[in-house]
Amino acid sequence: MRALLQGSGAEIGFGTGRTSMTTIYMAGHEGMVGRAILRRLEERRMGGEEITCLTRERDALDLREQAAVRHFLQETRPDVIIMAAGRSGGPAVRATAPADFIYDTLMMEANVIHEARSAGVQRMVRFVPAGIYPAGEEGPAQESRSLIDMLSASSDPHATAKATGTKLCDYCNRQAGTDYRTMVTADLYGPGGDFDSETGDLPLAFLHRFHTARNAGQDQVAIGESDALGSFLHVDDLADGALFVLDLPKAEYTAAAGHGYLNIGSEHAISVSDLAVLASRVTGYSGRIVRDPARRETRPSRVLDAGLLARLGWSPSIGLADGLAASYDWFFDARG
Ligand SMILES: NC(=O)c1ccc[n+]([C@@H]2O[C@H](COP(=O)([O-])OP(=O)(O)OC[C@H]3O[C@@H](n4cnc5c(N)ncnc54)[C@H](OP(=O)(O)O)[C@@H]3O)[C@@H](O)[C@H]2O)c1
Secondary structure: OHHHHHOOOOEEEEOOEEEEOOEEEEEOOOOHHHHHHHHHHHHHHHOOOOOEEEOOOOOOOOOOOHHHHHHHHHHHOOOEEEEOOOOOOOHHHHHHOHHHHHHHHHHHHHHHHHHHHHOOOOEEEEOOOHHHOOOOOOOOOOOOOOHHHHHHHHOOHHHHHHHHHHHHHHHHHHHHOOOOOOEEEOEEEOOOOOOOOOOOOHHHHHHHHHHHHHHHOOOEEEEOOOOOEEOEEEHHHHHHHHHHHHHOOHHHHHHHOOOOOEEEOOOOOEEHHHHHHHHHHHHOOOOEEEEOOOOOOOOOOOOOOOHHHHHHOOOOOOOHHHHHHHHHHHHHHHHO
C-alpha cells in the first residue's frame, strides 16, 4: 500500500470507462470503505497503472475545518476525490449524539464539496446511506422517492439548507437539552423589504410598479400570467409572533411543535392578480392591469396552516390592505 500512496503517474480505471488521472485524494482512507478502495487501487497499480493517492490522517486534516480543507485542496489540487470520510457509529451512537452526527456530517460534506469546486477539482465520488429512503415501504427502493427527491421538489437551495438546519436544532434539543425553536414563515412584506419592481417581494414589487406607472401616467401595467394563490405576512406580525413563541414555556412549545417547528402566516389566500388589484388601489393607480406571458413574477409560497399557533393563542393582526398601505407609506418615507 505504501507504494501506492507514494506513487506518481497518470492512468487508472474508474467507473465504466478508463480515464486519465494523475492524483486521487482518498478521504477517509482508514475507514472500512476507504481501506477497501485503497486495496483495489493497489491492485490496479500492481497491474501497471500509475496512481498517486493522497491521504491525510484525521489529526493532520480534520475535514470539519474549512480553512484546513481549503488549504489542502488548493495546495494539492487532486484530479479526483474519493469521499469516504464520515462520522462513524451505528444507530445507537446516532441516537445518543444526533446533534454531533448531523453537525460533523454537514461540515465535512460542505467543506469537501465546496472547497473541491473552488480548487477546480472536477471529479468526485461520495457515498450516501440507504437511510435517505423512507422506512417501511415495500420492495427495493429505486432512485426516486428519497429524501433528496422530496427536497428537490421544492427546487430551492435556501429551503434545502434551512430544512437541514431545522434538523440540526432538533438534534441539539434532543442531545443537549437546548431549546432551539423554528418558525416556518410565510412570504413576508413590509418595511425594510425588497421593493425592486421586478425582482422584489411580490406585494412590494407591485406597489413600486403601480406607483411608477401612476407617476408616469401609464394607462396599463403588466403582471405575470400565473394565478397561484399565496399568503403574505406583515413583518411586524412576524416580530410579534416570534416573541410570542419565544416566550412560551418550553414544555408548551415542545408539546405543540411535535415536528420541531411551527408555521406562522396568514391563512388568507390571495391570487397574484387580486394582490395586484389591491396594490394598485393602495398606490392610486387607476389604469388597466394586463397579463404578460413573458413576465415571470415570483411565485408565492404555499399558504401555511397556522392553526397550531392560533391554538396556542397567537394570530396575525395586520390585514393585507392595511399592511400594504403602511408599507407604501414607509416606502415614501425611506425614499425621502
Ligand atoms: N458503512 C456503510 O455501511 C455505509 C453505507 C452507506 C454509505 N456509507 C458512507 O460511506 C462513507 C464511509 O463509510 P465507512 O463505513 O468506511 O466509515 P468508517 O469506517 O467509519 O470510516 C470513516 C472514515 O472517515 C474518517 N473521518 C471521520 N471524521 C473525520 C474528520 N472529521 N476528518 C477527517 N476524516 C474523518 C475516519 O477517520 P478515523 O479513522 O480517524 O476515525 C475514517 O477514516 C461514509 O460517508 C458513510 O456515510 C457507509
